Amino acid sequence: MTKKQSKLEAINLDAYYGDFQALKNINIAMEEKAVTAFIGPSGCGKSTFLRTFNRMNDYIDGFRTEGQILLDGRDIYADDVRVDELRKEVGMVFQKPNPFPKTIYENVVYGLKIQGIKDKKLLQETCEKSLQQAALWNEVKDKLDKSALALSGGQQQRLCIARALAIQPSVILMDEPASALDPISTAKIEDLIHELKKDYTIVIVTHNMQQAGRVSDHTAFFYMGELVEHAKTKTMFTSPKDTRTQNYITGRFG
Amino acid sequence: MRVQEKIIEGLLWLSAAITILITVSIIWVLLSESIKFFSEVSIVRFLTEKEWTPLFAEKKFGIMPLVAGTFLTTAIAIAVALPIGLTIAIYLNEYAHARFKTFIKPLLEVLATIPTVVYGFFALTVVTPFLQSFIPGLAGFNALSAGIVMGIMIIPMISSLSEDAISAVPRSLREAAYGMGSTRLQTAFGVMVPASSSGILVSIILAISRAVGETMIVAIAAGQQPRLTLNPLVPIETITTYIVQVSMGDVPHGSLEYRTIFAAGMTLFVFTFLLNNLSFWIKKKYQEKYD
Numbered sequence: 001m002t003k004k005q006s007k008l009e010a011i012n013l014d015a016y017y018g019d020f021q022a023l024k025n026i027n028i029a030m031e032e033k034a035v036t037a038f039i040g041p042s043g044c045g046k047s048t049f050l051r052t053f054n055r056m057n058d059y060i061d062g063f064r065t066e067g068q069i070l071l072d073g074r075d076i077y078a079d080d081v082r083v084d085e086l087r088k089e090v091g092m093v094f095q096k097p098n099p100f101p102k103t104i105y106e107n108v109v110y111g112l113k114i115q116g117i118k119d120k121k122l123l124q125e126t127c128e129k130s131l132q133q134a135a136l137w138n139e140v141k142d143k144l145d146k147s148a149l150a151l152s153g154g155q156q157q158r159l160c161i162a163r164a165l166a167i168q169p170s171v172i173l174m175d176e177p178a179s180a181l182d183p184i185s186t187a188k189i190e191d192l193i194h195e196l197k198k199d200y201t202i203v204i205v206t207h208n209m210q211q212a213g214r215v216s217d218h219t220a221f222f223y224m225g226e227l228v229e230h231a232k233t234k235t236m237f238t239s240p241k242d243t244r245t246q247n248y249i250t251g252r253f254g
Numbered sequence: 255m256r257v258q259e260k261i262i263e264g265l266l267w268l269s270a271a272i273t274i275l276i277t278v279s280i281i282w283v284l285l286s287e288s289i290k291f292f293s294e295v296s297i298v299r300f301l302t303e304k305e306w307t308p309l310f311a312e313k314k315f316g317i318m319p320l321v322a323g324t325f326l327t328t329a330i331a332i333a334v335a336l337p338i339g340l341t342i343a344i345y346l347n348e349y350a351h352a353r354f355k356t357f358i359k360p361l362l363e364v365l366a367t368i369p370t371v372v373y374g375f376f377a378l379t380v381v382t383p384f385l386q387s388f389i390p391g392l393a394g395f396n397a398l399s400a401g402i403v404m405g406i407m408i409i410p411m412i413s414s415l416s417e418d419a420i421s422a423v424p425r426s427l428r429e430a431a432y433g434m435g436s437t438r439l440q441t442a443f444g445v446m447v448p449a450s451s452s453g454i455l456v457s458i459i460l461a462i463s464r465a466v467g468e469t470m471i472v473a474i475a476a477g478q479q480p481r482l483t484l485n486p487l488v489p490i491e492t493i494t495t496y497i498v499q500v501s502m503g504d505v506p507h508g509s510l511e512y513r514t515i516f517a518a519g520m521t522l523f524v525f526t527f528l529l530n531n532l533s534f535w536i537k538k539k540y541q542e543k544y545d
Contacts, residue, residue, distance in 0.1 A: 084437050
């Protein structure tokens with residue numbers, strides 16, 4: 001059996017908000033084209049950790065990291081890394097759908113336009129392809145020039161996924177992408193994750209244990225800023241090694 | 255207990271009623287004196303004549319020169335205040351550290367607390383001589399320096415209100431922009447400014463309204479010569495300046511000359527009333543777009 005190359009890797013990572021240490025010596029490697037779920041109780045650091053992969057915490061006053069985050073073997077916190085370039089490689093979908101107050105079309109092509117791409121044909125093709133990948137094309141193809149804010153919550157979230165896909169990242173970070181959605185929309189997003197992992201490396205934070213079980217290949221359990229356990233999802237849910245993991249997934253706390 | 259409640263309620267009602275009553279009486283005085291004025295000078299003459307010389311032997315009652323003067327100084331003020339104010343708002347929101355922001359914001363508000371009469375002689379004694387050093391044709395009294403100084407005065411109005419509008423844009427939208435690989439500049443101009451455009455527009459309209467009604471700076475530095483021109487280098491007169499000129503002069507009460515200030519005041523009131531309503535309407539129409 002050949003070992004897959006690790007796409008994302010954290011080495012001895014510590015993170016601080018001022019004096020508070022949010023992440024304690026995290027070491028983890030994540031496979032390419034697989035889904036890794038981060039689970040854990042609120043405040044355990046899983047969202048903070050997710051946001052280090054595209055340096056989304058940079059704008060928080062007092063936030064700093066020690067250690068390394070590697071993307072394809074390259075340290076993304078190195079001095080010569082341009083954050084805007086990094087984020088084109090590592091896309092993100094947020095907890096609450098956050099489309100821009102623009103048309104559906106303008107939302108999808110936003111990432112291309114800020115890169116200076118003006119070729120109308122290319123923009124339209126990318127728009128259609130991304131919306132199809134996000135399983136939204138059939139619902140919106142006749143109203144691309146309508147405001148994105150008129151869509152339902154579930155549609156808005158898939159639009160945000162399409163928007164992230166349009167710039168062809170290799171990694172997609174999802175921060176509780178379905179927690180604000182109804183069960184049917186949630187199922188659609190989960191199906192979508194299954195499809196997307198053929199081409200993308202996906203890291204998803206979730207509060208929903210069943211969801212982690214359904215969508216992920218690997219699961220990492222965080223508790224009080226520590227990475228307690230990281231294993232194949234099946235293994236973790238059937239025979240957790242750490243008692244804290246066991247207590248959490250059986251619902252004894254959290 | 256109940257009696258006490260009644261008294262307090264009555265007092266509260268009274269203070270509201272007095273405020274409204276005063277406003278209504280001001281409008282009534284303006285209106286009744288203006289009506290007397292317009293019974294002698296037709297409104298068509300008032301709006302179409304190209305000269306304003308009510309205090310001369312040969313009287314002309316065209317308001318347009320005063321409107322032009324007001325428009326000119328206001329336009330110059332906005333041309334100064336808008337780019338600077340908006341830049342400050344964007345800088346404070348997207349670039350400045352939180353600690354720097356809490357320090358610099360009150361400092362900016364100081365600009366708004368300087369008495370306008372100080373601004374006036376600053377325009378006359380500092381800005382005009384300075385501008386004359388490289389604009390040789392600039393008159394001692396002119397719209398340009400009065401407009402520029404007025405612009406400086408209203409910078410905090412635009413920067414502060416625009417900053418409020420930009421920071422009211424949900425954080426999720428800023429994160430969406432950054433998450434897509436936008437630079438700070440692209441985030442600011444591509445997402446934050448368009449998303450807060452209604453608030454920014456309101457700040458501009460209120461600034462215009464303030465500039466239209468501004469009196470002291472223009473009275474001191476812009477001159478007292480009603481002139482139908484858009485040339486910023488020569489002396490002009492604004493509506494407000496004219497009202498000051500007549501109020502402080504020796505025009506007999508009840509005369510036609512005296513009533514011109516009510517007609518001028520009415521014109522001014524119509525402008526600011528429309529502007530304030532426009533801003534109110536925009537605010538109402540676009541508020542809570544994200545909820």
